[in-house]
Amino acid sequence: MTAKRFMVAAANPYATEAGYRILQAGGSAIDAAIAVQMVLTLVEPQSSGIGGGAFLLHHDGRQVQAYDGRETAPSAADENLFQAAGKPMNFHEAVVGGRSVGAPGVLRMLDMAHRAHGRLPWATLFAPAIRLAEEGFEVSPRLSAMLASEQYLRRDPAAAAYFYDGQGKPWPVGHRLRNPELAAVLRDIAAGGADAFYLGQIARDIEAKVRSHPANPGLLTAADIASYRPRLREAVCTDYRRWQVCGMPPPSSGGIAVAQMLGILETRDMPALAPAGGMPDAEAVHLFSEAGRLAYADRGRYVADTDFVPLPGNSVLPLVDKSYLSGRAALIGERSMGPAKPGIPRARVLAGGIDQSPELPSTSHISVVDAQGNALSMTSSIEDAFGSRQMVRGFLLNNQLTDFSFVASDAGGPVANRVQAGKRPRSSMAPTLVFDRASRKLVLSTGSPGGSAIINYVAKVLIGTLDWGLDVQQAISLPNFGSRNGPTELEQGRVGDELAARLRARGHEVRMMEQTSGLQGIMRIDVRGQEMWFGGADPRREGNVRGD
Structure with missing residues (x-):
């Protein structure tokens, strides 16, 4: 389609509509992206959400800024995080549970970008997602099909109760799915800003979920979440x-x-x-x-x-x-x-090993141009489909740490993308x-x-x-x-x-x-x-x- 003044493209019609309404109301590209991302948390939970991270490029008519909202490894993590008995773990053994969860970054990043480029009040941008979470949305064909083929999500009691019926069957296409828990979380963030997520009970609930997993507990703490900072x-x-x-x-x-x-x-x-x-x-x-x-x-x-x-x-x-x-x-x-070999750039090159990180495709993309001449491109993710399969208060937690190399070194030396405390996975x-x-x-x-x-x-x-x-x-x-x-x-x-x-x-x-x-x-x-x-x-x- 064509437009003269502004445009938004997103991965789900509910999300696109939310961004469109924000642009109609005079919002900036950043405002629209925030509204879109909050709705995607609800309607495309397999791909992205407030439990994950994002990268955002923004152009204000003069300069391009790169906002890094990538998750970080817990302060207690080391390069052996995905090793068991001296060998790399099986991928899904590593993913499912708390071990793979990094400190979420998307909300802190969007807050930083909104402070610089927002036009509408922060709370206004959450209204479409809150309303949809309370009133319900129709399950899409893609979400229903992915729930049907998913092997691990039912193991989490909160996720099983939300995504499946009493017989353990996925909700069919067109089923109206409500998420009052997520609505309450979004109300808190709308009223209290990103701090409501990073410094309060939500962060403590994430820690409890991650660290209490019965088979694969993780290391993430509320302090790790509180200390998260986006990068410009x-x-x-x-x-x-x-x-x-x-x-x-x-x-x-x-x-x-x-x-x-x-x-x-x-x-x-x-x-x-x-x-x-x-x-x-x-x-x-x-x-x-x-x-x-x-x-x-x-x-x-x-x-x-x-x-x-x-x-x-x-x-x-x-x-x-x-x-x-x-x-x-x-x-x-x-x-x-x-298979090609790495080149040798004309610069000092440190010896290094070859990365072994199984990066999977559940992610979402948003493009926006606004009426004031601002534009953005933002890709957000929880990594694998349905992330770590751990649900907290109506949203899923990422498994982004499995984007690190499971092997810390090889004959060439240390792998650049090895796990380190506080590090962001490639x-x-x-x-x-x-x-x-x-x-x-x-x-x-x-x-x-x-x-x-x-x-x-x-x-x-x-x-x-x-x-x-x-x-x-x-x-x-x-x-x-x-x-x-x-x-x-x-x-x-x-x-x-x-x-x-x-x-x-x-x-x-x-x-x-x-x-x-x-x-x-x-x-x-x-x-x-x-x-x-x-x-x-x-x-x-x-x-x-x-x-x-």
């Missing part, structure tokens, strides 16, 4: 042809990896490889996948929370340097290189803002859920819009493809056998697989000489777009 960081902004592309810095790997992929692909004539009939070109997929291998290899060696582990040269610049990326691009030949979330370098105008806001595949999803949309001249909806709707430095992954059911065969002939190990991105995007377009906003939402999920 410098965005990763790099040039790509005639645009400037801005993404998140560490502890997200998304901004660096997307910038590396673009820097590598900038050496090739990608505009000449546009898809035909909605089907990607084999040469384009080859180049894109090889660029991904190189970026993911660097990600696994170098990127982690820079408050604990420095990047090469103590800066993002060596990893996104044009000459470094040109050298990496020269490694791409006619045949697939297979992420692949890649909220992105794109600007025209000549006019400095915003061109695009986009992002996606999808675990470590987020980087490929977002890079696909950037190549689609910037190189292939697609609108953001067309770019989102393209089949997903790419490599995370393993097999070349093609979206099952969306790509034909011919493409797979052509890639195999060039040495690719091809894996056909479901790739459920949840891309959202808003782009500036020209309609008969008038600038307007055009929004896109991923057809693979339930998101939509609204604007005026």
Whole structure:
């Protein structure tokens, strides 16, 4: 859809509507994002919420600011957190329970951003979610299906009582689900600010839940929650042809990896490889996948929370340097290189091991532009579907600590993304803002859920819009493809056998697989000489777009 004044794109129609109403009332992009996130906590609990964290890029017409609301490890955690008898734990043994829960960050981060860029009162922004929690919302097809396939959520008595009926069956599509406990929590936060969550009974209840789990207790305390602080960081902004592309810095790997992929692909004539009939070109997929291998290899060696582990040269610049990326691009030949090795940037590089962190895809994305010229891209998460499967007062707790490497070191040395007390686990979330370098105008806001595949999803949309001249909806709707430095992954059911065969002939190990991105995007377009906003939402999920 198109709009002249403002627009919001989110992962659920209830959430989009809440953001739209806030923008209608004169709210800022930040105001709308807060309203959207509170509603997503209720209606998309499998993906994000106040029990988790987020990364947010904000543009106020002058500068891009990167807000880091990533969760932190408890003060008592160490690199053996996910070891049992000297070996890495099974993933779901680590996830389910209290061990995987980090100090939630999303509310503190949104509070920081609202203080700088909010227009409407904080309490006003919680009203849509409070009303929906009290009156109820209709269970969506996606939520009902995920509840049906979920193996672990029923083990938590609070979650079982909320998400399932008396016979243990998930609520059907259209069932009106009420959450008075969450409504009460949101009322407290609306009235008392983020402190109501971080300094009071809510934090103590989270501690009690985490530490009393019968099989897998965790280390998080109310003091860890009270001491949580968001970070305002410098965005990763790099040039790509005639645009400037801005993404998140560490502890997200998304901004660096997307910038590396673009820097590598900038050496090739990608505009000449546009898809035909909605089907990607084999040469384009080859180049894109090889660029991904190189970026993911660097990600696994170098990127982690820079408050604990420095990047090469103590800066993002060596990893996104044009000459470094040109050298990496020269490694791409006619045949697939297979698993790529990390590069050696022109900077002092500490010896390090290769990360082993199983990052999973339950996340949500929001893009907003407001009538005052502000724009944002925000990706939020509780990590795995339904997080740690621990419910406290109507919301789910994250399992974000399993985004750390389960192995602390290897023959190469200590792993950058190992567990350390107070550290933020590395992420692949890649909220992105794109600007025209000549006019400095915003061109695009986009992002996606999808675990470590987020980087490929977002890079696909950037190549689609910037190189292939697609609108953001067309770019989102393209089949997903790419490599995370393993097999070349093609979206099952969306790509034909011919493409797979052509890639195999060039040495690719091809894996056909479901790739459920949840891309959202808003782009500036020209309609008969008038600038307007055009929004896109991923057809693979339930998101939509609204604007005026």
